[in-house]
Amino acid sequence: MKKSPMKLESSQTISGVDFENYFQPGSLKEALEIKAEYGRDITIAAGTTDLFVAYYERLHTIKNWLDLSKIDELKYIKFSEKNVKIGAMTTHLALKESEELKGKFPVLQAAAADVGSPQIRSRGTIGGNIATSSPSGDLLTPLLSYQARFKLETAGKSRWAAAEEFFTGPKQNIMGPKEILTEIEVPLPKNDSSGYWIKIGRRKALVISTLNFSLVLEFNKEKISRAGLAMGSAAPTPVRLKKIEEMLVGKSLDELDHRKLGEEVKKQIAPIDDVRGTKEYREDVAFETMINALEDIESRRG
């Protein structure tokens, strides 16, 4: 039954049923031990901007909470010669404001600036965005384009997962019951690179993407030496479009047939009809977006 929007009072109040356990460890080590003990019976709270929507008026059904917000060792953006390492509890706001990220990963930064609203960006985290694994997660497409990998830790062990192997379905991923996502590592693109990001939605702010798109091209002289193309809300998971990437590599921008590439993008995605748009609409927008992206990059490179 649909709740009346004119409800007098939220049922999510202080008189509700309390959780059984609320853990707020100050270190990753403690957090991993708690996760090892509870497995799937504990819910991780990062920025909680997705969680509170998913559990609207039924927060009490979550029995055990693992709140990572006090773990300062998971909040950082560290650059080295080869890559950037980002702590999982780094907020969208911190990504948006990082000067170094602006120069080296403009597409990721533009995506972070387009998430929700200032209120959402100051709480929501990159780790939460990844672990929630929504097909429309705004940071996920740039992370696919830049070929990021994610560090998954358990008490005593860790493994790395490539972004494109991580997502398995809508809000599903390969994480095991005892694992916590702790770090995101993104290799630095070559100095000569250009990118394009766009989020399509019904309005500019506070919107879940009807479609999002990121393209990163690296150049050697004027030839494309590497391409990273990804789209969100275009398939059951955010997807990297490798076939198109292959069509771009080795060519110079003026050798590309934009319309043909746009048509190919349409073929490579598998969108659905939902409240934010139809399959047909998404395919048409994907086509246009691919053309716009190439034109935009071409005009900026002169």
Add this chain to the structure above:
Amino acid sequence: MAKLDVELTVNGEKYNLKVGSQERLLDTIRKQLKLTGTKEGCSVGECGACTVILDDKAVNSCMVLTAQVDGSQIITVEGLESKGGLHPLQKAFIEKQAIQCGFCTPGMLMSALALIKENPQPSKEEIKTALEGNLCRCTGYQQIIEAVEAAAEEWGV
């Protein structure tokens, strides 16, 4: 489960509170502290009526567990007015007629305050971005943006 002990500084005053583990910051502010200036609108982070300032950042208080923010500094709309009278932002909202029904106003004021504290001379675009998480369904945004511009000009911390 037993209540959790938290210490919060709200509008400069320190409170030691016992909170339920599922208590949202919004509930603590409205029901325990009786500061009802902060409004509950959509309850899912889309309208911004419940915006407060948490450690210098605007947040939706409906999406934060009070237990998560133990030790934090919070400013609500009640923190604006002082013995000297209304805050420049409040005065500007009145002067520019940026209030009609008033339900979104406390949240708008908090988003504007967070902006001006960090960026005393914001451009119009920066004001629009700062307010993008606050919905208004009757006043119209133009007067609100003008009010923030006027306040920043006059006061710009």
